[in-house]
Amino acid sequence: xxxxxxxxxxxxxxxxxxxxxxxxxxxxxxxxxxxxxxxxxxxxxxxxxxxxxxxxxxxxxxxxxxxxxxxxxxxxxxxxxxxxxxxxxxxxxxxxxxxxxxxxxxxxxxxxxxxxxxxxxxxxxxxxxxxxxxxxxxxxxxxxxxxxxxxxxxxxxxxxxxxxxxxxxxxxxxxxxxxxxxxxxxxxxxxxxxxxxxxxxxxxxx
Numbered sequence: 556x557x558x559x560x561x562x563x564x565x566x567x568x569x570x571x572x573x574x575x576x577x578x579x580x581x582x583x584x585x586x587x588x589x590x591x592x593x594x595x596x597x598x599x600x601x602x603x604x605x606x607x608x609x610x611x612x613x614x615x616x617x618x619x620x621x622x623x624x625x626x627x628x629x630x631x632x633x634x635x636x637x638x639x640x641x642x643x644x645x646x647x648x649x650x651x652x653x654x655x656x657x658x659x660x661x662x663x664x665x666x667x668x669x670x671x672x673x674x675x676x677x678x679x680x681x682x683x684x685x686x687x688x689x690x691x692x693x694x695x696x697x698x699x700x701x702x703x704x705x706x707x708x709x710x711x712x713x714x715x716x717x718x719x720x721x722x723x724x725x726x727x728x729x730x731x732x733x734x735x736x737x738x739x740x741x742x743x744x745x746x747x748x749x750x751x752x753x754x755x756x757x758x759x760x761x
Contacts, residue, residue, distance in 0.1 A: 574634035
């Protein structure tokens with residue numbers, strides 16, 4: 556049986572690196588929030604493919620899998636569809652210890668660079684803006700914050716990224732510091748499904 560095809564399908568070569576309309580729709584039509592998510596991706600995932608390759612070369616498959624899963628989630632969040640597809644290929648190949656993963660990692664780097672070139676070009680066209688102070692949200696209790704966070708995660712709403720920071724004290728009080736940190740790390744990496752699964756597991760466990 557053939558291993559997963561590491562080459563992108565022919566149509567993928569013509570796909571945009573980032574589907575901006577799809578990304579804005581994913582964030583409930585909030586273009587400003589999508590812009591912040593793009594900036595965050597541009598700043599935090601520049602070395603992602605290199606980190607995955609290094610972990611694999613050092614024999615740390617667990618770390619490589621965690622890093623590529625996080626990159627896949629982040630790519631999905633910004634609707635970088637070809638990058639997400641290639642990250643999925645790498646993840647499946649790492650799971651099966653496929654010997655062809657090296658070539659797939661090279662293609663992952665290529666797709667990431669294509670996304671970053673687009674985001675760099677976009678950033679160069681935007682006027683420099685001073686950071687405005689974020690609007691104050693009403694204080695929330697732990698139960699309110701956890702419920703709100705679960706709703707946002709279930710919707711795939713990027714406001715979850717802001718909430719885990721703004722309601723950090725309330726969330727930590729309800730979840731405990733260790734579980735709060737796990738949830739925050741997952742949300743920070745745009746692994747909304749993982750964060751939601753953790754919170755649901757806690758709720759079901761009482």
